[in-house]
Each structure stands twice: as C-alpha cells, then as structure tokens.
Amino acid sequence: MTILVTGGAGYIGSHAAVELLNNGYDIVLLDNLSNSQIESINRIKELTGKDFPFYPIDLLNRGELETLFAKYDFKAVMHFAGLKAVGESVEIPLNYYHNNITGTINLCEVMAKYEVKKLVFSSSATVYGNPERVPIDESFPLSATNPYGRTKLMIEEILRDLYVSDSTWRIALLRYFNPIGAHESGRIGENPNGIPNNLMPYISQVAIGKREMLSVFGNDYETHDGTGVRDFIHVVDLVRGHLKALQYLENNEGIETFNLGTGTGYSVLDLINTFQSVTSQKIPYQFVERRAGDIGICFANPEKADKVLGWKAEKNLEEMCRDTWNWQRNNPNGYETSNDILLHEI
Numbered sequence: 001m002t003i004l005v006t007g008g009a010g011y012i013g014s015h016a017a018v019e020l021l022n023n024g025y026d027i028v029l030l031d032n033l034s035n036s037q038i039e040s041i042n043r044i045k046e047l048t049g050k051d052f053p054f055y056p057i058d059l060l061n062r063g064e065l066e067t068l069f070a071k072y073d074f075k076a077v078m079h080f081a082g083l084k085a086v087g088e089s090v091e092i093p094l095n096y097y098h099n100n101i102t103g104t105i106n107l108c109e110v111m112a113k114y115e116v117k118k119l120v121f122s123s124s125a126t127v128y129g130n131p132e133r134v135p136i137d138e139s140f141p142l143s144a145t146n147p148y149g150r151t152k153l154m155i156e157e158i159l160r161d162l163y164v165s166d167s168t169w170r171i172a173l174l175r176y177f178n179p180i181g182a183h184e185s186g187r188i189g190e191n192p193n194g195i196p197n198n199l200m201p202y203i204s205q206v207a208i209g210k211r212e213m214l215s216v217f218g219n220d221y222e223t224h225d226g227t228g229v230r231d232f233i234h235v236v237d238l239v240r241g242h243l244k245a246l247q248y249l250e251n252n253e254g255i256e257t258f259n260l261g262t263g264t265g266y267s268v269l270d271l272i273n274t275f276q277s278v279t280s281q282k283i284p285y286q287f288v289e290r291r292a293g294d295i296g297i298c299f300a301n302p303e304k305a306d307k308v309l310g311w312k313a314e315k316n317l318e319e320m321c322r323d324t325w326n327w328q329r330n331n332p333n334g335y336e337t338s339n340d341i342l343l344h345e346i
C-alpha cells in the first residue's frame with residue numbers, strides 16, 4: 001500500500017516516513033525543501049534500510065502534482081507540508097494563506113481527480129485559541145489568534161465542507177500539542193532555520209553552545225511555578241498516532257478530529273530542569289516579559305484518540321529530553337548539507 005507523504009523531509013514528516021516504512025507501507029515523499037534539507041531523506045533510507053522515491057515538488061505546482069498522482073496508485077495521503085512559524089505568519093500573512101491553504105486545495109483537487117480520498121491532516125492545538133479551561137477536548141470552541149493558526153482553522157473547515165459535498169472522503173484532522181524529541185537513533189530530528197522560535201530547540205541549542213542563554217517568556221502566569229505550561233509530546237509517539245489514524249480511515253467513513261497530546265502539562269521550568277538532569281548540561285536562563293500572543297496553560301484531553309484509535313502517548317519527558325539531546329549533540333549544525341543535489345526527477 002503506497003502512501004504519499006507531503007512535507008516528508010521536515011521534522012514530523014521524516015519521523016512519520018520512518019514509522020510507515022518500518023510498518024510495511026510503501027511511501028512516496030514530496031517536499032519543496034523550503035524548510036528542510038535533502039539529507040533527511042538519506043537518513044530515513046539509512047535508518048529503515050528501505051528505498052523510496054522522493055520528489056522535490058511544490059504543492060502550489062498543480063501540474064507536477066497531477067503527474068505524480070498519474071504515476072502512482074496512492075491509497076492515502078499524510079499531509080504535513082506547510083509553513084509553521086507563528087511570528088513569520090504575522091509578517092507575511094499572504095504567503096502563509098497562499099502556501100498552506102492553496103497548497104491544500106490543490107492537493108485535495110488532485111486527490112479527488114485520481115480517486116484518492118483518504119487524508120490525514122496535520123492540524124494544531126492552536127485552533128483552540130486561548131482555551132477557557134484545561135484539559136482541552138475536541139469539542140472546545142475554535143478560534144485563532146494569528147495567520148498561521150487561521151490557516152489551520154480554515155483548512156479544517158475546508159475539509160469539513162469537502163466531506164459534506166462528497167461523503168466518500170475519509171479524513172482525520174490531528175491536532176498536535178507540542179511535539180519535541182527525536183528518533184532515538186539521533187539520526188533525524190528538528191532542524192530549525194536560524195534562531196529557534198520554540199522552546200525545546202532553543203534549550204538544546206543553548207546546551208550545545210550555539211546560544212548563550214534562554215529567555216523564559218513570563219514567570220507570572222497562573223501556573224504552579226509562574227511559567228507557561230504545555231503538553232509536550234514525543235515526536236515518535238505523535239507519528240504513531242498517524243499510523244493509527246490511517247488504519248482507522250481504512251475501516252471507517254467520515255471526518256474525525258483527534259487531539260494528539262499526552263494529557264499532562266509541564267511548565268517551561270519543568271522542561272529546563274528535566275533537560276538539565278537528563279543531559280547533565282547547564283541551561284542558563286533569564287526571565288523576560290511574556291511573549292505577545294502566548295497563552296498560560298495548554299494541555300490535551302487525549303481520551304478520544306485512546307478510545308477510538310487505540311492510541312496513547314507512551315514516552316515521558318525524560319525520554320523527550322534524552323532523544324532531543326542525542327540528536328543535537330550528534331548533529332550540532334543539523335543536517336549540514338545543501339539541497340543542490342536532487343535525488344529523483346519525475
């Protein structure tokens with residue numbers, strides 16, 4: 001069974017590719033490499049001992065997408081491709097709307113044309129906006145506070161409309177909480193461009209000596225230690241949730257939404273302390289003002305995924321820190337290669 005993985009060279013897509021290959025799926029991987037490096041493809045092959053085609057295609061290029069769908073008999077699509085930096089989305093909103101929304105519409109149009117109607121979509125807990133309470137379940141009201149979040153919300157709505165118009169679609173909307181960690185081999189991991197926006201990559205770059213000090217954004221939230229609380233989830237657990245969702249779509253009709261989180265909130269200081277004790281690296285930090293747009297507490301009620309998909313997160317915060325550090329210290333400068341050499345052409 002061949003699965004198309006869009007955004008498969010990126011952080012989560014590369015881990016999903018490994019999990020799919022290790023579970024006997026064939027894959028075709030597509031990525032325009034706008035936020036990833038081709039070396040990740042080589043690492044996926046090395047880790048799994050399996051070969052697969054990679055296409056450096058942009059979802060905005062409908063003609064190339066059609067050529068790809070004409071060539072392969074895809075059974076389903078895992079759709080990770082998208083731009084994801086919240087701050088950047090405020091600066092260049094049109095790029096975000098165009099890339100994420102038009103890209104998804106192109107993909108769905110071509111899927112419909114070739115009768116490939118099973119889709120697993122990367123949504124985000126950002127669609128809950130500033131939740132009234134925690135834990136957050138799938139029935140909570142939805143809102144978005146920035147263009148990136150609005151692209152996720154709009155795509156969810158577009159996919160719901162698509163299903164209403166044609167009930168032969170089978171769609172899983174997976175709302176990720178805070179994915180961190182890396183494959184335990186340390187061969188693939190998160191490889192941010194420039195200064196990391198997110199907490200865990202910043203911590204690990206401080207640990208490796210690339211950044212001097214972590215700024216902790218706010219210590220006056222209503223949390224157990226005043227710092228923000230999040231539902232950190234190991235990326236390998238997260239991608240296992242995708243395989244469960246795929247199996248679910250094989251057996252069930254409809255469009256369903258699932259939170260992918262652990263159900264436990266840890267604070268910024270909890271994460272720093274755990275990282276320090278697991279890795280024996282010192283993480284100097286200072287408290288600074290809250291970051292605009294941040295919320296205090298966010299963690300999932302993950303019961304629906306447990307009940308319906310038979311999935312729950314298994315890895316703890318120590319494992320998330322250990323695997324992040326293993327990736328970072330083995331790859332202090334990420335994948336360190338250029339994208340000049342392209343592996344396959346259509």
Ligand code: NAD
Pocket residue numbers: 006007008009010011012013030031032033034035036057058059060079080081082083084099103122123124125176177178179
């Ligand atoms: P990533 O940037 O590492 O991976 C996304 C990949 O998509 C990149 O390799 C990029 O080159 C590719 N891409 C972007 N636009 C494309 C286009 N038009 N055509 C082809 N390829 C394109 O990000 P990630 O962390 O792996 O996230 C994957 C998905 O999960 C994204 O949709 C993201 O919004 C979503 N998500 C991520 C997080 C997180 O914290 N990492 C949280 C919630 C949701």
Ligand code: UFG
Pocket residue numbers: 084086124125126176177178197198199200202214215216217218227228229230268291294
């Ligand atoms: N933080 C710091 N210092 C930093 C970076 C982050 O103190 O240098 C704090 C933030 O204030 C927050 C926590 O660490 O309290 C987590 O911040 P992240 O940026 O790692 O994650 P967010 O929860 O803010 O956002 C992430 C993704 C969004 C996604 C959201 C919900 O970046 O794209 O989770 O899934 F929408």
